[in-house]
Amino acid sequence: MGDLTFEDVTVRYGSRRRGVTAVDRVRLTVPAGAVVGLVGESGSGKSTLARAAVGLTPVTGGRILLGGRPLPRPGRAGPRPLQMVFQDPYSSLDPRMTVGESIAEAVARDVARGATARRAEVTRLLELVGLADERAERYPAELSGGQRQRVALARALAGRPEVIIADEITSALDVSIQGTVLNLVRDLRRRMRLSMLFISHNLAVVRYVSDIVAVMYLGRIVEYGPVDQVLGDPRHPYTRELLAAAPDLRAVGSDLAHVGSDVGDGTPTGSAIAVGADRVRIALADVEPADPHHPPSGCRFHPRCPIGPMVHPDREICRLTEPDPEPHQHRAACHFAATVETAPVTPARRSR
Numbered sequence: 001m002g003d004l005t006f007e008d009v010t011v012r013y014g015s016r017r018r019g020v021t022a023v024d025r026v027r028l029t030v031p032a033g034a035v036v037g038l039v040g041e042s043g044s045g046k047s048t049l050a051r052a053a054v055g056l057t058p059v060t061g062g063r064i065l066l067g068g069r070p071l072p073r074p075g076r077a078g079p080r081p082l083q084m085v086f087q088d089p090y091s092s093l094d095p096r097m098t099v100g101e102s103i104a105e106a107v108a109r110d111v112a113r114g115a116t117a118r119r120a121e122v123t124r125l126l127e128l129v130g131l132a133d134e135r136a137e138r139y140p141a142e143l144s145g146g147q148r149q150r151v152a153l154a155r156a157l158a159g160r161p162e163v164i165i166a167d168e169i170t171s172a173l174d175v176s177i178q179g180t181v182l183n184l185v186r187d188l189r190r191r192m193r194l195s196m197l198f199i200s201h202n203l204a205v206v207r208y209v210s211d212i213v214a215v216m217y218l219g220r221i222v223e224y225g226p227v228d229q230v231l232g233d234p235r236h237p238y239t240r241e242l243l244a245a246a247p248d249l250r251a252v253g254s255d256l257a258h259v260g261s262d263v264g265d266g267t268p269t270g271s272a273i274a275v276g277a278d279r280v281r282i283a284l285a286d287v288e289p290a291d292p293h294h295p296p297s298g299c300r301f302h303p304r305c306p307i308g309p310m311v312h313p314d315r316e317i318c319r320l321t322e323p324d325p326e327p328h329q330h331r332a333a334c335h336f337a338a339t340v341e342t343a344p345v346t347p348a349r350r351s352r
């Protein structure tokens with residue numbers, strides 16, 4: 001088992017002149033056994049990065065390595081060390097197959113040969129995701145959304161992966177169900193020592209399941225570090241903007257603690273999710289969302305940034321030079337990361 005590393009990974013859709021660079025020279029590590037939460041607004045490239053990792057979208061540049069080795073080519077026979085779970089479990093479950101058949105189909109050949117062994121493995125996987133064996137005979141349409149997502153997780157686990165890539169796996173579920181699926185994720189991770197790249201636009205959810213957070217903006221990772229540090233003491237102005245725009249994290253946390261009892265470990269979560277949002281409240285940028293077809297020069301957050309203009313009125317460095325942070329434990333791609341916290345940010349002094 002090893003780290004999953006993205007080394008200067010670029011993914012481009014369409015032609016050089018008219019296309020879009022959805023992922024741009026991304027450097028990211030998912031350490032073995034860790035959960036990395038990937039956050040960012042819609043269109044920032046999160047799903048593209050996820051799809052590139054599992055080979056669903058071709059990489060235009062850079063390398064993706066697992067334990068220092070290139071991943072097996074898509075379509076090649078043999079074990080698949082990365083498995084992806086999607087927002088909509090219907091996309092990975094065949095509606096004409098029973099739950100048991102779907103999971104059995106994904107069981108790795110070297111794990112269980114023959115019908116009896118497969119059947120036992122399906123039972124084990126269903127138990128692992130908190131579903132009773134009798135569900136094996138059901139069809140996806142007969143299950144609730146949360147149960148379908150559990151089946152999708154069981155199917156992903158059937159191949160005995162080292163890394164799960166989870167793309168917005170709770171965002172289509174009712175809030176009351178989200179907590180139980182998140183507790184399942186935490187439980188599985190603890191029991192199986194899985195690594196996970198966990199994509200969500202919901203900071204409270206990311207806070208709840210992740211050890212590390214990576215913040216993505218216009219195809220780039222702009223902040224990366226231990227979850228408590230990034231959400232409790234954000235260094236990039238975009239992360240501060242996301243936190244300021246987040247719903248009340250405390251409230252979401254207590255919801256999770258409340259509903260998560262069916263497969264959870266009973267850990268109280270309300271206080272853990274309190275991330276000092278008051279400290280990071282800044283006025284939201286009153287500007288158009290970023291256009292990935294025309295990323296700004298230099299720091300691509302600069303047209304929207306409330307920090308650069310305060311510290312550096314002509315914003316020369318922000319306009320001209322892309323920040324390239326040293327790989328620290330907690331790093332932010334901002335020329336003024338060291339002064340972000342102390343910069344007196346007020347909407348009145350923002351430049352447009």
Ligand SMILES: Nc1ncnc2c1ncn2[C@@H]1O[C@H](COP(=O)(O)OP(=O)(O)OP(=O)(O)O)[C@@H](O)[C@H]1O
Nearest residue numbers: 013020022040041042043044045046047048049292
């Ligand atoms: N198949 C595709 N062909 C062309 N452009 C694409 C394709 N898929 C995504 N894009 C573009 O790539 C950019 C990144 O999209 P992506 O879906 O990866 O972002 P995201 O952060 O996952 O957003 P969301 O949270 O809305 O899913 C967007 O500009 C999007 O329009």
